[in-house]
Amino acid sequence: MRLVKLPAMSLQPGMFIAELDRPWLETPFALQGFVVRDSNEILYVSRYVDHVYVDADYLGTRQHLSLCTEPTHRPPRERLELKADMQAAKVCFENAAAALDTVFDSLRAGRESDIQSVQEAINPLIKTIFRNQEATAALVRLKESGDYRFEHGVSMAVWAAILGRQIGLPADDLETLALGCALSDVGMTQLPQQLLHHTEALDDSQRRIVRAHPAMGSELLAESSRINFEVLAIVENHHERLDGSGYPRGVEGAAIPLLARIAGLVDTYDAMIKPRPWATARTSHDAVQELIDAKDVLFQGALVEQFIQAIGLFPTGTLVELNSGEVGIVTRQNQTRRLKPEVVVVLDRERERLDAVEILDLANQSPDQERWITRELLPGSFGVDSEEYFL
Template sequence: MLELIKLTPDQLEVGMFVSGLDRSWLETPFKVQGITIQSQEDIRQLAALCEYVFVDKQKSITLELDTGSQSSPSTSNRSLKRAAAKARPRLEKSEYLEGRELSPYRDETDWHTEYPEATKAVTTLSESVEGMFQALGRGDRLDLLGIKQSVNPMIDSVARNPDACIWLARLKQSDEYTYQHSVACSVWAVVMGRQLGLPKTDLRSLAIGGLLFDVGKLKVSDELLRSPKRLTGADLDLVRQHVFFGAEMAREKSNVNADITAMILQHHERYDGSGYPDGLQNQKIHVFARIAGIVDCYDALTSHRSYAPAIAPSQAIKHLHEVKDIEFQAELVEEFTQAVGIYPAGTLVELSSGEVAAVISEYRTRRLRPRVMVLLDENKQPLRNVRSLDLMETTHDDTGAPLDIVTSLPPEAHGISLSDLGF
């Protein structure tokens, strides 16, 4: 008898037979209806396309795994039971967003139209944040009004089309990590809020909270913050005090709202209670702080740090999915993935032709076939004239072979600096 089990992509394992999707197979790059999961790449592709799939339990028992061995019925049953045990009833947005008014956004501009406006907005924001950090470092009080004014153009740009601001958020320098990290997290938080359909008043709180949740690190020594090794013991305890230092700075301005304060205090809390400072769990963590935790983790993983190199965005998304409902709420991880995509704007990718390109746009609606800008030829040599390529329209290379994205690359791979491109 046919026995199908509905699973989310993070519950899939190698060897399972996926017989159905939450969409038509024609909307996917898979050539047949029904696939055996042969690798983690198959799972990643399914996660990029689907919110849930249907696994045929009987076929999963007998199909070969990518190791070349066969799984026994007991092994496959254990895998399916383990996956099913991870499942919990998914929450509706109205439940985890605390009844906030939601309204979906639609793209109003394309990437090329929005890029000049986004550049002005992010430049203004960066200059404002740099000045804010310098002023706070001198002991001045937080200029909340100035911050509100500086985030508004960025919020407006993201609301129209987030592609350009996401591209600019990727252009970070490793020697300015705290300052640039704050700007990028502000952008990611607003992009996430847009995906959720939050009103602009909430987007403003997310933007400001993203700028401020690490501001307490100004009271921690650079020696600790730039340590080439992971901290432990008393040093780690001291760095963790930054959440209290930041909250104290914010409280000096009585009109910092509760959403922003929660982002500062709780962005290191984790969904399973393993975070700090209070070990809060699940819905006891403010929803904006849950968002802050995700964007903080994602931007840290995709940025150069003193103790770890940057990883590719797709790897960072994979990590977030691996810790769903452990460190971060599953619904919010899935929304963040929808918002930034597997290959967000500014991601370097290698094509099946051997060429290297940067993703420009359409990464949210066409996750595996976005628009890209080809920068290096098949020998990884710079092209004299870079060219734009729509992978939805151009499906084969000059030799007639299928043209696809093979993998995403870490920032600055092959010596590429996106900030040098100019438009």
């Protein structure tokens, strides 16, 4: 796709708007990418943006573009740009995990906890998503694993905020959603310690105990401090499922609050892509495929689709193999061509490390030398540590 920058008032009916001069979430437009139908829509668009980027290859656009306009291709970004944003996000992530650790320790010891400190630590992390969503998402995917109990909650908060932003939730709801996700496993502080450190699959009696943690967490938070009832609903319902097969109450469909439905989806995704004592990590592609298989059964189909739109089929930070045999790391999404992101090629065809990495835009190649992604690889494949390229 060739992008052409135009003043909003220079739009013509039939043109396809692919990008704006500001984030879509900062506008009232319901769709991310749409065809302009008439002059009223042109006036409406121009009220909120100064310039737009239109698809030069879209039929209606091509018919109206004049010869004097120049296609605008995104220049390859230096990975240092992404690296700087990821390092900033890492500080926010670790602050949030530390705040959550402190609260969990207080609750485990029966002391009063400062829930507000978690909110204050989570909010800067949400801001990093607005500044550079891809960098924050890549950090969560690449970060060396610490204590799963705390980092999983913060990771959930990030994935949920990304999905919430994608569907247009207002800022207050994003903060509530992120806090609820961060605290979703707080009930685990009341479980026997041996269960928390269990390294094998649980038996039926152990599973029944663990499945009480959402209700226990909600009750614990309600007793320990004044807290938004929507946060309590997230904590209590994040393991409920659309078809009623979840726990602790087995509620289904619309009876599960929207924010809890989001929390349940991202909880499942993050658990699948992280290594556990009893299970190896899956690739994001495999995890997404499982979510697709569970559409309108365990998870609301529209939320699954929007989550995939938000993170990409091959998310930023994932390790991929190209049809050429080369290995690279996804560094940027292409919002209109999901299978063709920007990739930093780090290994050659013989899987030898390149002296100088190559930045390859899969959506902008000559047809006779086209490369594409054949599969996603697990982190660490062929000895590639993705973190060294970003963190």
